[in-house]
Amino acid sequence: MAKIKDVAEAAGVSPSTVSRVLCNGPVSDKVRKRVEAAMAELDYRPNMAARRLRSQHTDTIGLIVSDIRNPFFTAVSRAVEDEAYRNGLRVILCNTDENPDKEAMYLRLMQEERVTGVIFAPTRQTVGEIDPEALGFPVVMIDRASPDGSADAVVLDNRRAAAQLVTHLLSNGYRDIGGLFGNTSSTGMERHAGFVEAMQQAGLAAPARFAAPSVEAAEQAVSQWLAATPRPQALLVSNGVLLLGAVRALKAAGLRWPEDMALVGFDNDVWTDLLGDGLTVIEQPVGEIGRSAMAMLMERLEAPERSPRSVVLQGKLVVRGSSRAR
Structure with a gap:
């Protein structure tokens, strides 16, 4: 040898x-x-x-996501891995299930492994507590940003994206619009804030419900909502996992979209184009998110003393039949 x-x-x-x-x-x-x-x-x-x-560190980076089953994080992870490979870096992938205890365990693992840096989608409970200096390696947040801007971040303009969906529904004649949002992430809270703001600007109430980040929890929440009277004319859902649960609930109730209820949401997953005339969604730039996060991490390694910054990306409204004009 x-x-x-x-x-x-x-x-x-x-x-x-x-x-x-x-x-x-x-x-x-x-x-x-x-x-x-x-x-x-x-x-x-x-x-x-x-x-x-x-060496004080390895040629390895950590990638900590909240739910690898979510196609959004799967796509972002692929983009990160591609860029890491191009830069001669290996990736340790960890999944937290939106659990702060698992987050803490994986952050300790990253310290033990002496990683070069970490790309991280934190939970709502810990997003404001991440201190890269105390951890001993640079951190780039994805999908969620620290409230005080203490760490680099790549995020979607969540408020604007939610407002886009509301404006689209209003322009198609819907007024009684409900919102279903994830209850564990700051992303869900930001999209809820954008939903409320857009509805209030139109002089309308903004009824909302919150669910754990799973298909089953979303299905249960929407089923309960459908049992109430009157039900909303349209439903806005804050991510692809919850959107799938909403679809299951509507199908179980024998309801069609948009005839019985219009349906819009986030994440242009493959299946959203296969149901009926398709679901109207905000498409997130998943590849750009992963690539930007890796580029920002490499920049941080080159210039450790520079001030943290955030890259805010825009979503794309993809209009399909689920929100047809009334």
Whole structure:
């Protein structure tokens, strides 16, 4: 098995130069290419355990999401992994189920693993408590941002996106509009705030209900709402998981959309285009969110002292048959 000194000899450089190449240290492009060619020729595999002992961090990043079953986080995770691979980094993926205890456990794991940095979708309970300096590694938040702006973040303009859905429904003749929102994330709260603001600007009440982040919880919440009278003319749902639960509840009640109730929501998941004439949704730029988070993390590593900043992205309204004009 080739050793670092063998690579150095083949490339005509010192072993310390090879180490700098392995750690992305300062070397010229010409020397880097020569060393990389020697490693490929010798089929050299670096001793990761030894590198960890010599370094304060690894070439690994953490990706902590709240629910990997949610297609939004699946797509964002793929974009992050693609960018990490392109930058020579590995990814440790953790799923918290919106559980603060699991969050704390995985953050400790990231410290133990000496990760280079973490991309993190925190719960509503902990979003304001994350301190990158205390953790010992840079943090980029996705989907949710700290209230005091103490960490880098990539988020959707949630208030505006919810208001877009309300404006669309109002323009199609709906007035009695209800909203179903997740009860564990700051994202759900921001979308609720946008919903309320848009309804109040139109001089209308903004009835809302909240559910845990699962299809079953959403189905139960909407079923209870449908049993009440009068039921809303339209329903706005704050994410794709809850939207699927709402669809199940409407089908179980034998109701059609938009004839019996218009239905709009967030996340342009594949299935939303397959039901009837399709569901009207806000499409989130999931690929851009993942890529921007990785780019921001790399920027933070290059400039640790710069002030935290937030990237606010816009959603796209995708209009389909579920919100047809009355």
